[in-house]
Amino acid sequence: MTRTFAVPTSSRRQVLDITNEVAEVVQNNGVSAGLCVVSVPHCTCAVFINEHEEGLVHDVLTLIDGLVSGEDWHHDRIDHNAGAHLGATLLGNSVRAPLEGGNLVLGRWQRIQLIELDGPRHRRINVTLIAG
Numbered sequence: 001m002t003r004t005f006a007v008p009t010s011s012r013r014q015v016l017d018i019t020n021e022v023a024e025v026v027q028n029n030g031v032s033a034g035l036c037v038v039s040v041p042h043c044t045c046a047v048f049i050n051e052h053e054e055g056l057v058h059d060v061l062t063l064i065d066g067l068v069s070g071e072d073w074h075h076d077r078i079d080h081n082a083g084a085h086l087g088a089t090l091l092g093n094s095v096r097a098p099l100e101g102g103n104l105v106l107g108r109w110q111r112i113q114l115i116e117l118d119g120p121r122h123r124r125i126n127v128t129l130i131a132g
Helices: 019-027 054-068 082-091
Strands: 002-008 014-017 034-039 045-050 094-100 111-116 122-131
Touching (some): 014 054, 019 034, 019 111, 019 122, 045 054, 045 082, 054 082, 082 111
Antiparallel strands (some): 034 094, 045 111
């Protein structure tokens, strides 16, 4: 089963912790064990799992910006957001986490995060639960 929720972003580049929203979907759908897949149906944002600490968030944004900015990208001839597309390509559009006892199984510091690379926008997040 797949459930979708939306989040608004407020900046051109931003990282949002969406763990609680994903956990709520998991807890409200009765799957006690299996796999949770979180994905975004967009080309200029991505999802990843890591610690959501202010310094690390800054570093992730700085890393992506350093990898994709300042080039003469061909896509920029269309709408000047090639860096956002490339950053999303590097990080990917989905993450997976196991489910046990009706809960996400994440490490102590792990958080599911949406990275906005071409905002502000309204982003949809799909949560697919696979019973196991």
